[in-house]
Amino acid sequence: MTTETETAAETQYCLICEHGNPSEAVLCAHCYAPMALIHDAIRQNREPCIISVIGDSNVGKTVYLGFLLDMLSKRAGDFEAVPKGAYSINLQQTVIGHLQRRQFPPKTPSEADQWHWAYYQVARRVRNAPWFDLVMPDMAGETLAAEVESPKTHVVIENLLSKTAGCLVLIDAAAAALGSPQPDLFGLKLMTYLDQMFAGKRGEKIHNPVAVVLCKADYCPQCFDAPRVFAETNLNRVWNFCESRLANVEFFATSMIGSLGFGGDEEGNVVPIPLHTAPRGILEPFEWILSCLE
Amino acid sequence: MALGRLFRKQSGGGATAALADPPASAKAPSATTDFVPAERQPPETDPLKQLAQQERWALIANAEGQWRTHAQGEAIVAAAREKLDTQMALVPEGIVELPTSLDDHVGAEEAEVHVQPFLLDIRAVSNARYQHFVDANGYEDLDLWPEEIWPHLIEMLDMTGRPGPRYWRDGRHDDRLATHPVVGISWYEAVAFARWIGQRLPTEAEWQMSASWHLKSEANILRRFPWGDAMDHTRCNVWASRVGTTTAVDIYAQGAAPNGVLQLIGNVWEWTTSEFEISDFEGRPVMGEMPMRSIRGGAFDTYFESQATSLFRTGQILMGRAHNTGFRCAMDLTGS
Numbered sequence: 001m002t003t004e005t006e007t008a009a010e011t012q013y014c015l016i017c018e019h020g021n022p023s024e025a026v027l028c029a030h031c032y033a034p035m036a037l038i039h040d041a042i043r044q045n046r047e048p049c050i051i052s053v054i055g056d057s058n059v060g061k062t063v064y065l066g067f068l069l070d071m072l073s074k075r076a077g078d079f080e081a082v083p084k085g086a087y088s089i090n091l092q093q094t095v096i097g098h099l100q101r102r103q104f105p106p107k108t109p110s111e112a113d114q115w116h117w118a119y120y121q122v123a124r125r126v127r128n129a130p131w132f133d134l135v136m137p138d139m140a141g142e143t144l145a146a147e148v149e150s151p152k153t154h155v156v157i158e159n160l161l162s163k164t165a166g167c168l169v170l171i172d173a174a175a176a177a178l179g180s181p182q183p184d185l186f187g188l189k190l191m192t193y194l195d196q197m198f199a200g201k202r203g204e205k206i207h208n209p210v211a212v213v214l215c216k217a218d219y220c221p222q223c224f225d226a227p228r229v230f231a232e233t234n235l236n237r238v239w240n241f242c243e244s245r246l247a248n249v250e251f252f253a254t255s256m257i258g259s260l261g262f263g264g265d266e267e268g269n270v271v272p273i274p275l276h277t278a279p280r281g282i283l284e285p286f287e288w289i290l291s292c293l294e
Numbered sequence: 295m296a297l298g299r300l301f302r303k304q305s306g307g308g309a310t311a312a313l314a315d316p317p318a319s320a321k322a323p324s325a326t327t328d329f330v331p332a333e334r335q336p337p338e339t340d341p342l343k344q345l346a347q348q349e350r351w352a353l354i355a356n357a358e359g360q361w362r363t364h365a366q367g368e369a370i371v372a373a374a375r376e377k378l379d380t381q382m383a384l385v386p387e388g389i390v391e392l393p394t395s396l397d398d399h400v401g402a403e404e405a406e407v408h409v410q411p412f413l414l415d416i417r418a419v420s421n422a423r424y425q426h427f428v429d430a431n432g433y434e435d436l437d438l439w440p441e442e443i444w445p446h447l448i449e450m451l452d453m454t455g456r457p458g459p460r461y462w463r464d465g466r467h468d469d470r471l472a473t474h475p476v477v478g479i480s481w482y483e484a485v486a487f488a489r490w491i492g493q494r495l496p497t498e499a500e501w502q503m504s505a506s507w508h509l510k511s512e513a514n515i516l517r518r519f520p521w522g523d524a525m526d527h528t529r530c531n532v533w534a535s536r537v538g539t540t541t542a543v544d545i546y547a548q549g550a551a552p553n554g555v556l557q558l559i560g561n562v563w564e565w566t567t568s569e570f571e572i573s574d575f576e577g578r579p580v581m582g583e584m585p586m587r588s589i590r591g592g593a594f595d596t597y598f599e600s601q602a603t604s605l606f607r608t609g610q611i612l613m614g615r616a617h618n619t620g621f622r623c624a625m626d627l628t629g630s
Contacts, residue, residue: 054297074534100598103395220619225453243531258563258596258618259589259610262581263396263574273396273580276608278595278618279533 007085012038015048015131015135031103031156032113037135040084040119048119048133050163052291055170056186057141060215062116063256064170066095067282069118077283078126084119084133091116091138099277108140113208115139122290130294145186147197148193161197163273166209166289169194173253174219176234186237187212195245205247209283209292212242218255227251250288332425332467346370347425351377352492352625363478381552382413382625388509390502391605394581395573407499414496414504415622416555417543418562419487421459421467424476427487428465433457438486447611450483459483460615475562475620481587481612484565484621496624498568498588498607504551505558505591505604518603520551521560525599530560533597540594540618559602562620563589563610570609584611593618 011020013039019030027034041048053065069092073082083089094116098105108115116138123131137160147154161167171189176183191210199208216228217223223230228251232239242249258278265271295434301390305432338344342364343511344352354361354374361367406603432438459467460478467476488494496504509517517523519530527535529549540561549558558564570586573579586609592602595618600606612621 061312076536100600148357170342218616224617258616259586259608259614261572261586261609262583264576264578266576273574276601277578277597278593278616279597280595280617284340 014038015041016163017155019047022168027113032111032115033137033156034087034117036085037119038086041133044084044133046131048132048135049165049293050135050160051166051168051286052139052161052164053136053168053170054139054144054161054190055141055147055215056172056183059141059170059172060256061141061170062091062105062138063095063099064213064215064254064282065118065136066105067256067279068286069120069136070096070124071279071282072120072272075125077287078124079283080125081120081124084121088118088120090208091118099274102274102276104272104274108138108144108286110140112154113145115181124290129151132290132293144190148189151193151196158197161178161194164208165293166211168213168285168289169193169213170213170215171235171238172216173214173223173234174216174231177220177223184235184237187235189239191241192237193247205245207247209248209250209289210242210246212238212249212251213285215253216255217253217281218257218278227253248292250285252281252285252288254285255279256282322537329463330469331464332472333423333434334429334466334468337429337461337474339620342367342370346373348430349377350491351375351381356492372378374444378413381416383416383551383555385409385412385414385500385504385553385555386509387411388507390497390499390505390506390508392502393572395575395577397575409499409503411627412496412500413625413627414500414555415624418475418545418557418564418622419621420473421476422472424459424479424487425467427490428458428462430490432486432490433485435490439482439485449613450480450615461617471540474540476544477540477562477617477620478615479620480615481565481610485567486619488623491623493625495565495567495621495624498566498590500624501558501564501590502604503619504555507552513560518605519554520604521534521549525602530557530592530602531594532560532592532599533595534599535594537594558591558604560592560596561594562591562618564591564619565589565592565619570607572609582609582611584613586611588613
């Protein structure tokens with residue numbers, strides 16, 4: 001007969017939702033986060049920071065995160081980054097492998113148990129710089145949207161964001177520049193959701209750093225010249241909300257694809273083709289978030 | 295006109311001898327936070343001297359008879375020939391195979407193009423060189439522009455609304471970037487400049503011949519890079535070189551082609567005159583949102599090494615004024 005102590009010893013608590021799982025579990029039964037995260041966190045003897053990359057479906061979260069992780073693993077910028085666990089490399093492998101062949105990676109599945117997670121140790125390459133343990137999941141935009149519409153529908157997102165130390169909110173600048181209100185409206189929904197998540201005392205601003213990342217900015221180069229001005233002009237709802245509720249917010253522009261063509265897939269659907277890549281502004285939002293957390 | 299040596303020394307002599315190795319850190323100044331406008335030169339009034347001031351050497355050399363009665367005609371024509379001799383290099387006759395599909399596996403379909411010998415700029419067109427075109431009101435000379443683009447000339451403005459490359463201000467380039475390649479220019483602007491100086495853009499096949507050096511010989515040697523077959527980040531400016539911005543057009547001597555042409559790989563993508571036509575993985579033509587022209591060579595922000603080779607094909611829309619795209623000029627041998 002198993003004693004209580006023995007049962008407790010066999011139980012591992014998910015890093016994201018803190019739900020108990022058998023020690024041999026691969027995924028958390030509650031939120032589907034990989035149990036490897038808690039195993040690696042225990043090995044490091046450090047509570048990891050969760051940095052979330054969120055945004056609407058098709059805004060480019062997967063490509064952004066894939067590039068970011070690949071650049072970090074190449075010691076881009078000031079950073080030294082070490083992946084913890086082979087699973088941490090799956091996302092960048094998928095993204096880099098596809099883009100190199102001039103294909104976009106497949107859409108992130110809605111099912112949380114199929115998401116890519118990355119656990120990296122990152123530090124600036126300066127003397128005595130602190131190490132950060134970073135957990136960065138690649139969330140499906142559709143699942144995020146569903147959770148924002150109906151909070152508590154998707155436990156993993158609620159738990160992730162509630163533990164998020166810093167957030168990169170990706171918004172489609174190209175669509176906004178063309179006059180679509182969708183990026184602004186969805187961005188506002190996301191901000192409102194975060195507000196509910198992080199809100200402290202009534203009237204107090206949120207202090208978690210939030211980087212608003214204007215994606216696909218190669219379509220609207222003025223984004224790079226003055227991202228704040230672009231946001232104020234083309235994403236006025238988001239801008240106003242940030243001014244009112246966020247104490248620690250910054251705006252960035254990014255683009256990843258140098259030139260876009262259109263071809264067909266096996267089923268005859270029109271698909272976008274990344275003719276060549278020209279990543280720009282990938283590291284800066286991340287650098288800023290980290291500087292806020294240091 | 296004496297043409298340049300076919301094979302220029304890549305180091306230790308000739309025009310490339312004084313060229314510096316890439317600096318360890320070569321961050322260009324921010325375009326938005328600080329700007330040092332290039333000084334304006336007082337324009338020459340004498341037509342021949344004006345052409346020389348504007349560095350339009352081909353126009354001078356190709357109209358030699360026109361200057362016979364000019365007091366300094368002989369000297370200036372001789373200087374023009376000398377300039378062309380040192381600024382351009384001969385690209386020999388050769389064969390290039392242009393991949394016709396995004397599918398680039400070994401054995402994929404290619405189009406064979408026979409390239410006649412021609413002359414190519416050793417360096418990409420710099421900001422200083424392009425400044426002459428702007429100062430001469432090149433954007434208002436409609437003869438240089440196709441008629442369908444006339445209504446769009448008003449879109450070809452700099453940061454302050456003056457005609458000029460996108461990142462300039464008040465019609466001036468940043469003086470600290472005088473020797474950097476001019477960027478933020480559409481295909482039309484590159485073509486107009488080339489016409490203005492009496493030259494043209496290279497075709498895609500000519501560009502590839504210059505970079506791959508696929509001579510017509512039994513040896514049938516093809517180079518992935520102007521310097522050989524392996525990427526070397528010290529010989530070019532791509533993402534992995536960690537420069538992060540453009541560099542001067544006259545460095546990376548070790549990355550030169552056998553005839554001395556510099557920076558065919560990296561620094562900036564280069565416009566060609568060729569339409570960009572390629573098939574997707576299903577054999578259907580790839581379309582852009584607008585017509586595209588071929589650009590070649592990769593740039594400072596090219597992340598994948600496979601996209602910065604002599605063979606990689608890609609395109610950009612005609613009106614695209616990217617921060618990482620420039621050009622260099624070519625000239626037929628018959629015009630020399």
